[in-house]
Amino acid sequence: MLYLASQSPRRRELLGQLGANFSILDVDVEEVPFPEEAPIDYVQRVARDKALAGWEHLTREAQADALVIASDTEVVLDRRVFGKPKDADDAVDMLQALSGHTHEVISAVCMVSGKREEGDVSISRVRFAALSEPEINAYVATGEPFGKAGAYAIQGRGATLIEHLEGSYSGVMGLPLFETARLLRSFGVAV
């Protein structure tokens, strides 16, 4: 039985794209980097924490044939890690910082079964157009930035802010599907 340990509707949609049947586990883990922790290590650690938290939600009986998937996505600009904005001011600050620059989106996926755990990571480069203050304010007023790492959504109006993408569209949106499918196959799940 396949489980997705995530509250993110985007991840449900993306995993659904692979045609697999799965159930949702609600997990809420602390997302705070350790001092000096490299962004790629942080993202992988949080994805693993989510998968292990999901695993702990299952009864022993369910664990017997379970595979739990979890993911984490962060936006990184010059070693600054942008998670989900706390409020509108935070969203404006993030979008101002991203404006006219290229940032990285790091998405880690982690899978845990009774026998083993495996992870993989996808790094994309996203170049934002130079945004004016009114453009940023108007975008934040749509509400779309909330709940999204870096305060934008590539799958929504945020697409209009992106001049160039190098990497994985699904990774930026929250679940890198190439890596996810490859890991699923390694666990014997046909996708």
Ligand SMILES: Cc1cn([C@H]2C[C@H](O)[C@@H](COP(=O)(O)OP(=O)(O)OP(=O)(O)O)O2)c(=O)[nH]c1=O
């Ligand atoms: C950059 C970007 C992020 N996002 C979203 C994906 C993730 O839901 C969110 C990053 O926050 P996460 O902490 O990775 O995930 P989450 O808290 O939303 O969900 P979970 O329960 O699985 O922990 O940002 C987009 O939807 N579009 C984008 O373009």
